[in-house]
Amino acid sequence: MAPVTISRPTTYRAAIIGTGFMGRVHSHAIAVAGGQVAGIAGSSPERAREAADSLRAAEVFDDVDELIAAADVVHICTPNHLHAPLALAAIEAGRHVVCEKPLATDAATAQAMTDAAREAGVVAAVPFVYRFHPMVREARARVAAGEVGRLTLAHGSYLQDWLLRPEDDNWRVDADKGGALRAFGDIGSHWCDLLEFVTGDRIRAVSAQLAKANETRGGREVATEDIVTLQFATSGGMIGSTVVSQVSAGRKNRLYLEVSGSDATVAFDQEQPETLWFGGRDASAVLVRDPETLSPDAARLARVPAGHAQGYQDCFNDFIADTRAAIAGTVTGDPAPDGLPVFADGLRAARIAEAVAASAHRRDWVEVPA
Numbered sequence: 001m002a003p004v005t006i007s008r009p010t011t012y013r014a015a016i017i018g019t020g021f022m023g024r025v026h027s028h029a030i031a032v033a034g035g036q037v038a039g040i041a042g043s044s045p046e047r048a049r050e051a052a053d054s055l056r057a058a059e060v061f062d063d064v065d066e067l068i069a070a071a072d073v074v075h076i077c078t079p080n081h082l083h084a085p086l087a088l089a090a091i092e093a094g095r096h097v098v099c100e101k102p103l104a105t106d107a108a109t110a111q112a113m114t115d116a117a118r119e120a121g122v123v124a125a126v127p128f129v130y131r132f133h134p135m136v137r138e139a140r141a142r143v144a145a146g147e148v149g150r151l152t153l154a155h156g157s158y159l160q161d162w163l164l165r166p167e168d169d170n171w172r173v174d175a176d177k178g179g180a181l182r183a184f185g186d187i188g189s190h191w192c193d194l195l196e197f198v199t200g201d202r203i204r205a206v207s208a209q210l211a212k213a214n215e216t217r218g219g220r221e222v223a224t225e226d227i228v229t230l231q232f233a234t235s236g237g238m239i240g241s242t243v244v245s246q247v248s249a250g251r252k253n254r255l256y257l258e259v260s261g262s263d264a265t266v267a268f269d270q271e272q273p274e275t276l277w278f279g280g281r282d283a284s285a286v287l288v289r290d291p292e293t294l295s296p297d298a299a300r301l302a303r304v305p306a307g308h309a310q311g312y313q314d315c316f317n318d319f320i321a322d323t324r325a326a327i328a329g330t331v332t333g334d335p336a337p338d339g340l341p342v343f344a345d346g347l348r349a350a351r352i353a354e355a356v357a358a359s360a361h362r363r364d365w366v367e368v369p370a
Helices: 021-032 045-051 064-069 080-092 107-120 134-144 183-199 296-301 312-332 343-362
Strands: 013-017 036-041 073-076 096-099 151-159 203-211 227-234 239-245 254-261 264-269 275-280 284-288
Touching: 013 021, 013 064, 021 036, 021 073, 021 312, 036 045, 036 064, 064 080, 073 080, 080 096, 080 107, 096 312, 096 343, 107 343, 134 183, 134 254, 134 264, 134 275, 134 296, 151 183, 183 203, 183 227, 183 239, 183 254, 183 264, 183 343, 203 343, 227 343
Parallel strands: 013 036, 013 073, 073 096, 151 239
Antiparallel strands: 151 254, 203 227, 227 239, 254 264, 264 275, 275 284
């Protein structure tokens, strides 16, 4: 890639491409971080204009290149197949990028995006935002401090029900827009990222099964899976399993991770994010999100006193705040905040996804590239 002039802002002028639910989440987090939505673009000019007020947009752009040129940071909230061309265009223009996951619909494209961002020297972040729950950081700190002991087992699930019925439909269902893996690419990637983030260990090999609860949606046949069961082994010696589903009735967004070691077990439930279960042979406890008692990294993200609930939007707000700090660091030389998920993490998720797909196809164990 030819050298480019990199935008190194003291402000955070954001472009948002995509005006649906995630666009609104991004715009709120940008405002909380002290940034401004310089402009937006949508799937059509009409939809973008309808969303302008709710996204706090200063301007609506019909031309994406003009929108990119007007911003310091480009937020990509589009269907998955558009992530790569938009991110690469932003990087080529010297803009920092926040791109929704999955980063790309295949690992080779995710690698090209990661390489381009590194060569251009831009900050390129991916919203694996469950990392920003304070009690996830507390779990990570306790594992790193050795309180769980030698890690032996991890298991859990990520369960939703929004695609339970045959009439439930969305662009993610179509492989040409969402990618070959839907349930795993959309939410299973979050679970695997959380596992590796909390434990500091890497999934080395996988054995997967895929299933469809509904063969048709909206009157057409679909190829993407509703359910994934996954066994895995890690480089550090853990074994484990997880279940991923978008058709589990009554489960809205239940991400559950439990990690056991030679001394203790730690468990986090995203639908009960104010607490962390920590158990030993002799005693167990439910830890609460209290900034007075948490580890420093967890306390940093505990924005309000104990008893005042934090949730998903707070995680996203902290993710964007850390992204802004990382961008400022390109000027000051300061390192990015610890735990900021970047394109390399999106590439990691794409490699795991391809191993999952290959395993399900072969009905055998598949190694995940290091």
